[in-house]
Amino acid sequence: MEQPEVLLQIAAQSEFEAYPGVTQQKGYPGIRAQAPEDYSQVLTEFLEPVMRHFFAIPEELGLRKSICAFSLTTTPSAELGPLQRTPHFDASTPHHMAVLLYLCDEKHGGTGFYRHNATGFQQINASNREHYLDVYYEEINANRPAQRYFDNSSAEFTFLGMIPAKFNRLVIYHGSLLHSACINPAISLSSDPLQGRLTLNSFFDY
Numbered sequence: 001m002e003q004p005e006v007l008l009q010i011a012a013q014s015e016f017e018a019y020p021g022v023t024q025q026k027g028y029p030g031i032r033a034q035a036p037e038d039y040s041q042v043l044t045e046f047l048e049p050v051m052r053h054f055f056a057i058p059e060e061l062g063l064r065k066s067i068c069a070f071s072l073t074t075t076p077s078a079e080l081g082p083l084q085r086t087p088h089f090d091a092s093t094p095h096h097m098a099v100l101l102y103l104c105d106e107k108h109g110g111t112g113f114y115r116h117n118a119t120g121f122q123q124i125n126a127s128n129r130e131h132y133l134d135v136y137y138e139e140i141n142a143n144r145p146a147q148r149y150f151d152n153s154s155a156e157f158t159f160l161g162m163i164p165a166k167f168n169r170l171v172i173y174h175g176s177l178l179h180s181a182c183i184n185p186a187i188s189l190s191s192d193p194l195q196g197r198l199t200l201n202s203f204f205d206y
Contacts, residue, residue: 069200071198095206107165109188
C-alpha cells in the first residue's frame, strides 16, 4: 500500500472482537476488526488479474470474497486447543486464495508451510481430504500436540519454509496448503495493534 501507516492508525482506533471458534479453541487464535471497505475494493481490483494470471484461475469462474479483517494473535500458548497447535489448511477447493497484508515487522515471525509426514501431503484437495483428516485426527488423539504455537518440524509435520513478516508485505497463497502462523509469543500476543502481530486477512474463492 502507498500509505500503510493509515491502515495501522485505523486499526488502532477499531473495536476488535474474538474470531468465531476461539471459545471452542478452534480457528484463528485471536481477535479481529473489519477493515475499511475502500481497502477491500482497491485490493480486489488490483489482485483479481494478478491471481487469475499467476495462479491459472479460469476466466469463467466467478469471485466470492470474504470480508477483509484486521487480525491480532492474542491467545496465550497455554490456552490453545489441539487444532490450534498444528499446521492447518483453510479450504480444499482448488482456487481458494489467502491474501495476507503484514502490518507488523520481522520480529513477529511470519507464515510457515509444512508437509504432513505420514501422508506426504503438502496441499489438501477434494481427492485426499478425507484420508488426510482421518490420519490427522488419529495422530492428534494418540499424541496431543505440544502446548505451543507451531513453528518448526515435529514428528508429524516437516517445516518446508517461511514467508517472514515485513511491514507492508502482501502475500498470496493457496488456502489448501498446510500452513501455520509462526509466532513469537514473548512479544506478539498483544491486543494493541501498534504493538502486536497485526495482519490484514482476506480470502478469495473461485
